[in-house]
Amino acid sequence: MARGDTPQDSYHLVGISFFILGLGTLLPWNFFITAIPYFQGRLAATNNTAGTLYTNHTGPADTFNFNNWVTLLSQLPLLLFTLLNSFLYQCIPETVRILGSLLAILLLFALTAVLVKVDMSPGSFFSITMASVWFINSFSAVLQGSLFGQLGTMPSTYSTLFLSGQGLAGIFAALAMLMSMASDVDAQTAALGYFITPCVGILISILCYLSLHHLEFARHYLAKKPSQAQGQELETKAELLQSDEKNGILNSPQKTALTLDLDLEKEPELEPEAPQKSGKPSIYIVFQKSPCPSTPPSQPW
Numbered sequence: 001m002a003r004g005d006t007p008q009d010s011y012h013l014v015g016i017s018f019f020i021l022g023l024g025t026l027l028p029w030n031f032f033i034t035a036i037p038y039f040q041g042r043l044a045a046t047n048n049t050a051g052t053l054y055t056n057h058t059g060p061a062d063t064f065n066f067n068n069w070v071t072l073l074s075q076l077p078l079l080l081f082t083l084l085n086s087f088l089y090q091c092i093p094e095t096v097r098i099l100g101s102l103l104a105i106l107l108l109f110a111l112t113a114v115l116v117k118v119d120m121s122p123g124s125f126f127s128i129t130m131a132s133v134w135f136i137n138s139f140s141a142v143l144q145g146s147l148f149g150q151l152g153t154m155p156s157t158y159s160t161l162f163l164s165g166q167g168l169a170g171i172f173a174a175l176a177m178l179m180s181m182a183s184d185v186d187a188q189t190a191a192l193g194y195f196i197t198p199c200v201g202i203l204i205s206i207l208c209y210l211s212l213h214h215l216e217f218a219r220h221y222l223a224k225k226p227s228q229a230q231g232q233e234l235e236t237k238a239e240l241l242q243s244d245e246k247n248g249i250l251n252s253p254q255k256t257a258l259t260l261d262l263d264l265e266k267e268p269e270l271e272p273e274a275p276q277k278s279g280k281p282s283i284y285i286v287f288q289k290s291p292c293p294s295t296p297p298s299q300p301w
Helices: 010-034 036-044 066-088 094-115 122-151 156-183 187-212 216-222 226-246 253-270 283-289
Strands: none
Touching: 010 094, 010 122, 010 156, 010 187, 010 216, 036 066, 036 122, 036 187, 066 122, 094 122, 094 187, 122 156, 156 187, 187 216
8 A cells, every 4th residue: 555545643643642542551550659658558557547547657567568469469460461461362352452441440440549538447458459459450461462452553653652651651640749748738638639640541541542443544554454564564664765765865874774674574475384364363373483592502712
């Protein structure tokens, strides 16, 4: 397909949507860990009421090993569900995985915000919080894996915008903590802000994702298979090389890089391969074709 036939990203709406989606994937968890002092104060409280849960105790909270459990129950589901997502993509549509994960994270943060006003024992609060940590990171792993899968069919610029949005999420969380400390609000109000703000961000992310299906530019790329996207990328690089030659740019670092990319990507086509079945490749086939690390030869001294 020629470049002139490709729809244009009017007003950069698709780029803005992916930027906000990147922001929405990491904003909830960044705000969650920003509220760690709230959780520690809540677990340290033994006989306090919901309005005075934020005393600076250290002894009782250490009995729960809160930081250790948060680290374990956040990293383990990220690993497991990132691997599981490699199998889910064959069974569950991307739209269901993305919207389902966003709605689940939204409900979990709404529950966490409600618990700020609910008085309960530290043990019960700890159990509910750890369950929330597990499920938030589980759905976040599925969400990020699915979005990166869709970005694979888009031009590389949109992956950069998505990653930029994720980087901005950490800055927002840090600014929120600084504003909370500077305004000298009570800890309960600050905790509510930490949990309500991600809910707003998730709602905006849901609207942005739903809007992608109404934008011609997004539909053009998201409807493609990865092989088609790779073919168009090769075609774009070839057109850039032809443009350089027409403009008299015979030798340039950009041209050299494009030539190397085209040579490397065309090399596998020279080798005869068995005919593949149409449809999505099996994850087992991908693992079988992955190169195994070999021991490098010893260097003579």
